[in-house]
Amino acid sequence: MTIPSLGMVFWPIILVLLGIGAATDIVERKIPDGVSIAVAAIGVIQCVIVRPSSVGLSFAVAAVVLFGLVFAARHRVLGGGDIKLIAAVTLLVSPARVGPLLLAIAIAGGALACAYLFTRVGLRGLPAPALCPFSKPTGKVAATVNAERRRIAEGGPLPYGVAIFAGVGYYAAHEIAACFFVTSCLS
Numbered sequence: 001m002t003i004p005s006l007g008m009v010f011w012p013i014i015l016v017l018l019g020i021g022a023a024t025d026i027v028e029r030k031i032p033d034g035v036s037i038a039v040a041a042i043g044v045i046q047c048v049i050v051r052p053s054s055v056g057l058s059f060a061v062a063a064v065v066l067f068g069l070v071f072a073a074r075h076r077v078l079g080g081g082d083i084k085l086i087a088a089v090t091l092l093v094s095p096a097r098v099g100p101l102l103l104a105i106a107i108a109g110g111a112l113a114c115a116y117l118f119t120r121v122g123l124r125g126l127p128a129p130a131l132c133p134f135s136k137p138t139g140k141v142a143a144t145v146n147a148e149r150r151r152i153a154e155g156g157p158l159p160y161g162v163a164i165f166a167g168v169g170y171y172a173a174h175e176i177a178a179c180f181f182v183t184s185c186l187s
Contacts, residue, residue: 100171112162
């Protein structure tokens with residue numbers, strides 16, 4: 001197993017962690033710190049194994065991303081959990097690939113925002129019971145669906161953890177596919 005392909009071993013774990021973060025963000029509008037810490041730790045381990053010469057630069061890029069996104073958090077564009085997770089995922093790729101990774105996350109965020117806006121428009125004028133078949137929450141899923149329906153109708157915040165998960169998932173799938181054609185290999 002070559003060093004770059006050894007880095008691919010971590011991606012399923014990372015995607016599970018990001019999926020947990022996205023699901024928690026949908027339900028609670030929070031991304032657990034443990035998810036960000038675990039993703040960052042895996043990113044550091046992967047960085048040390050796959051690209052040891054760029055560990056310092058990777059930390060510097062992650063710090064720049066973190067502090068750059070603090071501005072977005074101060075203006076309530078992103079939440080604190082979102083910026084910590086975005087900074088953590090930058091450690092998963094080489095510094096030269098952070099731009100495409102952030103672009104994938106931003107595009108996924110834009111698609112999520114469009115979906116929420118279209119859904120919000122579609123919900124206008126409908127009586128509350130017609131909005132969702134789970135009008136009387138009887139379980140966790142029903143309560144979550146109703147809470148999300150209410151958040152969308154009220155123009156509440158987006159669960160940006162979903163966009164982070166989708167953007168990183170797209171990036172990983174693209175890179176893994178490229179690895180099979182030996183044009184890149186998740187470095």
